[in-house]
Amino acid sequence: MTGLETWIIEQGLSGSSIGTLLTGFAERLSEEGIPLARAYIALPTVNPTIRVFNHTWIHQSGTVVEGISHERNQEAFEISPFGFMLREGLSERHWRFDRSNATEFAIFDEIRSLGGTDYLGHLVRFENAGAPDLRGIAVSFSSLREGGLTPEELARIAGLMPLLSLAAYRIGLFDLTVGMLDTYVGLSAGRRVLSGEIRRGSGATVTAALLFADLRGFTALADQAGAPLIARLDEHLEAMAAPVVAEGGEILKFLGDGLLATFAIDEGRSHDAACAAALQAAVAALELNAAVNVAYPDAMPLSLDIALHSGDVFYGNIGAGSRLDFTVIGPAVNEVSRMEALCGALDCALIMSATVAAASPLPVRSLGPHRLRGVPVERELFTLT
Structure with a gap:
């Protein structure tokens, strides 16, 4: 076994x-005397926004990683060398540019511009019913x-x-x-699960600013359940979620037509800074939600109600022995x-507690006890003036 096999x-x-x-x-193959112009790995993933990750190494500049969305150029694979190989039932194919090929692909011109003289493709299947x-x-x-890769080099790579x-x-x-945990349970919770906090009742008391958001009027539309309503709900939820993420908060869970988010108060962010971030997120969410309503002029508008508070909460595993939820209570x-x-009842889209109002960078007014x-x-x- 050589050093390259050991390293892999x-x-x-x-x-x-x-x-x-x-x-x-790629660098170690080059050190072995196989002069590469380009190397590439495409790995499909299970991600709500990314269909596949392309990894491209170029001898002059190193490796670039690009995520390809589900919507972007879905036919690109079909018209690529790999699409051709899949249709022909090939796991390996070598094209030399100094020979007349029956097939020509757009990627070949890009490789020629890098000084490449051939294209070796490998398709490796993963037979896993679970994924x-x-x-x-x-x-x-x-x-x-x-002249491209020699027969000995082709055999070396195949091995x-x-x-x-x-x-x-x-x-x-x-x-x-990691991606699924980040998507479905949240960034912090996902990392906690991977770190071994998986027993029921495990967790910790944390201090955070809290943002609770809910759509007013959505229940009246619930009888219209279907793809159009779900698509609109997704837009409203995105209007709430995007500002939370932008302000450094974490969405703990979506609650039907609303969400609960936290802005951690710790060594990196003071109480006032966390409350201010939650307030900025709330203001932006209200503006974005209004824009979603404008996009549906013939439908009933859905107002957004938001409450802000801060305090200590228990953040950990709650639930039954075989089905847990990583959340906050308190x-x-x-x-x-x-x-x-x-x-x-108060005719206010945004309500905040005294602790948040005291840290507000914007003018506030009391709503009374x-x-x-x-x-x-x-x-x-309190609410904003």
Whole structure:
């Protein structure tokens, strides 16, 4: 076993980046005397916005990673060398540019501009019923040498493909796991789960600014359930979520037609800074939600109600033994939800507690003391002037 095989195995065991895997593989092949112009790995993923990640190594400039969306040029694979190989049932194909080829592809011109003289494609299938969309990887290499890769070099690369594919598969599965946890349980919660906080009741008390948002009037439209309503709801939820992310907050969960988000108060962000970020997110969400309503002039507008509060909450695993939810509970969560319920009665789209109002960078006015359900003492509430 050579140094390259050993290095690939190490990447398969502990590597965390397909880009690093490709870069090291291409550079080490070049050090062995195989002069490469370009190397490429495409790895499909399971992601709500990204269909496949393209990793391209170029001898002059290194590796670039590009995520391709589900909507972008879905026919690109079909008209590529890999699409041709798939239709022909080929796992390997070598095109030399100094010979007349029956097929010509747009990527060949790009490779020629880099000094490449051929194109070697490999398709490696992953047969895994548990992850059917992670179907395999597409790998290609192009040589700088006149006449392209030699038979010995083709055999060398073919012999390395099982190891390279296994390493890419393991890293790809890890990326898929992280991506799914980030998407479905949130960035912080996902990292906590991967770090081993998986037992029921495990967690910690944290201090945060809380944002609770809900669409007023959506229940009246619920009988119209269907794709058009879901598509519109997604736009309203995006209007709420995007400002939260932009201001450094985390969406803990979507609650039907609303969401609960936190802005951590810690060494990196003071109480006042977290409250200000939550307020800025709320103001932006109200503006974006209004724009969504304008886009549906013939439909009933859906007003957005938002409440802001801060305090200590328990952040951890809650639920049954076989089905857990990583979320926050505590008096502060109860209060912010009760505050949001008063938005209609007080005719205010945005209500904040005294702790948030005291940190507001924008002028506020008092709404007076109010009784919150389940809270023994009246709370003075505020809104923007």
